Amino acid sequence: MHFDRRSTLRLIATCATRPRLALLAAAAAPPLRAQDVPQPEKQPIMAGPYVPSPETVVSQMLEMAGVGPDDVLIDMGSGDGRIVLTAAKLRGARGLGIEIQERLVTLSIEAARREGIDGRARFVRQDLFTTDVSEATVVTIYLLPDTVNMLRDKLRRELRPGTRVLTHDYPIAGWLPESWQRFDEPEKKGATGQPSATVYLYRIPAQVGGRWQVGMPAELSRQRLVLSLRQQWQMLDGMATLGNREIPLEDVRLRGDEVAFRLPIERGRIARFEGRARDGLIEGSATLDGSALPWRASRA
Numbered sequence: 001m002h003f004d005r006r007s008t009l010r011l012i013a014t015c016a017t018r019p020r021l022a023l024l025a026a027a028a029a030p031p032l033r034a035q036d037v038p039q040p041e042k043q044p045i046m047a048g049p050y051v052p053s054p055e056t057v058v059s060q061m062l063e064m065a066g067v068g069p070d071d072v073l074i075d076m077g078s079g080d081g082r083i084v085l086t087a088a089k090l091r092g093a094r095g096l097g098i099e100i101q102e103r104l105v106t107l108s109i110e111a112a113r114r115e116g117i118d119g120r121a122r123f124v125r126q127d128l129f130t131t132d133v134s135e136a137t138v139v140t141i142y143l144l145p146d147t148v149n150m151l152r153d154k155l156r157r158e159l160r161p162g163t164r165v166l167t168h169d170y171p172i173a174g175w176l177p178e179s180w181q182r183f184d185e186p187e188k189k190g191a192t193g194q195p196s197a198t199v200y201l202y203r204i205p206a207q208v209g210g211r212w213q214v215g216m217p218a219e220l221s222r223q224r225l226v227l228s229l230r231q232q233w234q235m236l237d238g239m240a241t242l243g244n245r246e247i248p249l250e251d252v253r254l255r256g257d258e259v260a261f262r263l264p265i266e267r268g269r270i271a272r273f274e275g276r277a278r279d280g281l282i283e284g285s286a287t288l289d290g291s292a293l294p295w296r297a298s299r300a
């Protein structure tokens, strides 16, 4: 781009006068009121279609999660309420169905009343993206693949370690399931073109990555033990520093808040550590030569 002398002078003159003009206009304008400020368009609620899970899928989900009377099951997008109703009726669990379609919520509430389980099976007309699910011990999901993936961070943020999450047909991207079951289900052919269904089971892991200072029973070792754990979702590995030795941990496992690993304390002597992670501590017992001793670790 090229400026000749005359246009350069014009540009300098404009720059010099414009700010003053803008200031004068601002001084003359009436003060802004909240209702004058432009608001973003209200976001439409993301809602996929209503397709009920066949009864075989409902049973499979409840079975894989081991749902029982101590559980609180939340179905995110509960349709006609069948998962919550079955969990309450056949397994004695408490449940909450979150559903955006009024008609389906009404149907679910009526069904719960009819079955006499409305004290344990509740339904609300709400957007699942803005509903707090932290009270759940089990979450069930049958939603479109993109919606399932959009829920991943919410689940991880709100749910307590150990909470089971089950998805029907669509896995959660970037999170390896603990297990899955694929089985024949002719009823699915109409919805997906495949006469089969898949259920994926996930478990919210405790956050244990990082360095831990271990209080060891003297009978195990008098040396200082520090663990360095690396975590990606429920996958865990790590190293131990025992005295001045670096030792890779063996058979490291994380299941909800349960941590376990094996540590070769000295040649031919391997201790098995098991513990629960809670409130910034890991506490449990370590077994060596057949006797179990208590151990505890705190963040280093």
Ligand SMILES: C[S@@+](CC[C@H](N)C(=O)[O-])C[C@H]1O[C@@H](n2cnc3c(N)ncnc32)[C@H](O)[C@@H]1O
Pocket: 045, 046, 047, 048, 049, 050, 051, 052, 053, 075, 076, 077, 078, 079, 080, 081, 082, 083, 098, 099, 100, 101, 104, 126, 127, 128, 129, 141, 142, 143, 168
């Ligand atoms: C595929 S159906 C599954 C119904 C039930 N969970 C089952 O497995 O039988 C998905 C349901 O989620 C509901 N849904 C979709 N988006 C939603 C949202 N943002 N908030 C609440 N419900 C939603 C739909 O209305 C639909 O009833």
